[in-house]
Amino acid sequence: MKKKSVSQAIGFGLLRFCIIVVLMILVVILYDIFSKGKEAVSWEFLSAMPRNGMTEGGILPAIVGTFLVTVITAILAIPLGMGCAIYLNEYASHGKITRLIRMSIRNLSGVPSIVYGLFGVVLFVQLMKLDTSILASGLTLGLMTLPWTITASEEALKGVPRAYREGSLALGATKWQAIRTNVLPYAIPGMLTGAILGLARAAGETAPILFTGAAFSLPFLPKSLSDQFMALPYHLYIMATQHHAIEKVRPIAYGTALVLIALIFCMNFFAVVLRYKLRKVKVE
């Protein structure tokens, strides 16, 4: 008997150790970034252009660039994701084609980000002649985010009880009418939440934008979608590795990392709050 409880104590101890290690990793990451980044972040940091060979000033163009490219990503990934999820959940039968589609989605989510970058260079930058631009990068990121929005939208659709659809159909609505009025309104909060989480990931990606539009330094903000842009993750990368005065700009690198993480957290937080609010409204 004692042997069992000893082995249980050891076993549970090991498991507790695992979760503590995982927690410590997160704590160390956040603490390091926060403690060394907060000195760099100020209102000027967030709203001014970089100066003096980017060793002073702010990171406004990177913030704006990330914002703009994320908008394009959303425009591509959200409607297509919703549409695909609607097909999979509402229309598709359990056949080979459905399996094929699902397999493709899973594989797309496993494709390395740099391969998306390569694809973007060939398709968007060269073949579609978009040149290195916000548009090319946004489309590349949108494609990368697509599996994520599809999965999130599908989860949201699955959450709508079957009875809603059946009730509507029983009253004489066509399939699309039933979806439009009885399913979508209840699924959209979940879809949007999932979409925003996907966009938060896209905002932090560097490899797809490396060669499709991100630029080292631009003296002004992008004017149109066909301009190059600075972006937060790329800015962090060059501050950490390619700048000509690396030690001097280390605080700026930390500040950029902090702003990037804060942005992603805000987007996640916003998504959760949105889901809560919209759900409250619908229930009433």
Added chain:
Amino acid sequence: MKKIVIALVLILSFALCQNVCAQDMIQIKGSDTLINLVQMLSEIYMQKNPGKYIAVTGGGSGTGVAALINDKCDIANASRLMKPKEVDQAARNGVSVNRVVIAMDGLSVITNGNSPIHQLTADEIGKIFRGEITNWSDVGGPDSSITLYGRQSNSGTFVFFRDAILKGDYSQNMNRMNGNAQIVEAVKQDVSGIGYVGVGYVKAVTGLNVLKVAARAGMSYASPLSSEDVKSGKYPISRPLNQYVNGTPSGDTKAFLEFELSPEGQKIVEEEGFFPIPLEYQEFNKKVGL
């Protein structure tokens, strides 16, 4: 929901209104050796000429040359010469390449400040970086294995150093850093490290030995920090720093190039740690009208 969308649209349009017209922008890309210098030059130029905009980005000479070949920039900074293959490639893309020399560099070989090695011959340096000499004791130093720090293959400094000193391939064990500054940092921290950087990066740095180099065993050692030695060619690893343009420079590009070559521009070159161009290159630049 609608309110959120409207808010987003407002923020977007506000952000886009903050900018200025991009049409007059000069796009400069390329060498990491030159970037500090050219960014400084462009900042001062923009201060003196409001309304003119210059975007300077790095990536290495190879990146700049590739951008020029793909007709994606106005000026390519290069710390090496363009290869005939590259010039042909550009011509096939409709880009006719012209070269301007804006500064001279004494490519510096550096060791850690605590290393007893203060001078080497060019031949020894070549052997070290080719991987044929792997221990400091073979060149009069302590018994420890040499750590090599160099650039990535997209760097003009990488190519120039290889063609001028190694005349062969780098050791596959060389650490490939992403810029001059990273090499400086690495050698500062590694007592058995050796690296090569543009002289502008060692100007005011402590913790490093800037090696004196002799062209051949028996000849005298010269230092890249002495402008005499660099200008006269006594220092064997001096090189011109180039900017390549498409066609004969005109308009804004020409104005900026002229500023760089002016006495004021060349003074900035010296302040950044490089050397002003000697007479022969001034004559050379006249060929493209500068």
Added chain:
Amino acid sequence: MTVVAAQYNRRRPWINPKIKEKLIHGFFFANGMISVLALLGIFALLTMTSIPAFREINIGSFLTGFEWNPTSYVKEQYGIVPMLVSTLMVTVGALLIAIPLGIGTAAYLSDVASPKVREIAKPIVEILAGIPSVVIGFLGIVLVGPILSKIFHTHNGLNAINGSVLLAVMALPTIISISEDALKNVPSSYEQASLALGASKWQTIARVKIPAALSGIIAACMLGMGRAVGETMTVLMATGCAPAMPKSMLGPVRTLTSSIAIELGEVAYNTTHYYALFALGLVLFLITFFINMISDIILHKYEKVNR
């Protein structure tokens, strides 16, 4: 629930409703096929852009060559073996760290943690998943590197071990959440039977639940492996990127992903070197595709067993 019937039949439809429904069905079907098209498109473009490389490069020496030196002074070399070995080294290193930690954490979350702890722990794992790769790579340079350099007495901390640690951090959330799902899906009858037979909770977890969920856990590990293989920025920043065949975990490595990221910027479009980089991308794509297929098959088998 809204009452819809009366509203819909009020106006005469301008298009036959049956046709309209078919069109809408077709529209959504097309939408669904986009992912298939995208995957095929990526594969096709990669292949088409790689093929010109092999006009000049011998495919045998590409796959078995020990030196990658496309800008050589002497002779251009396009061998990918050092990169494959590098990728393998950091991936195996990452999995050695992430698999035990991940499965342990998943087991803790699904079976040992009280609901309150689970409420806090789950978001934490999600937050970890949300940290961008470039931030992790940055910490690899400024935080992990110096620590490793002190522990192992190396000159700098940019090496394969650094890469493995960072990749483990990136793969952990995937392994944790999918393993946890697999453990949750073990029928409760297994657990109850085990406890009824007198086993302790720990013995139930270790000897009944985990083996029962094994295929799901293996699938989780494979997906984590796919994540590690495909990761770019983290290894680019923290592993030293020397192109030589790696000699030890304490030395620099250069994975497939970092090579593409480093060299794509310096290459002129439509040269052999450019095409060769796409060939690298194709190899990467095939590796991750292969990993995904295997984990799919394992999961499929697992579903069959549990039905």
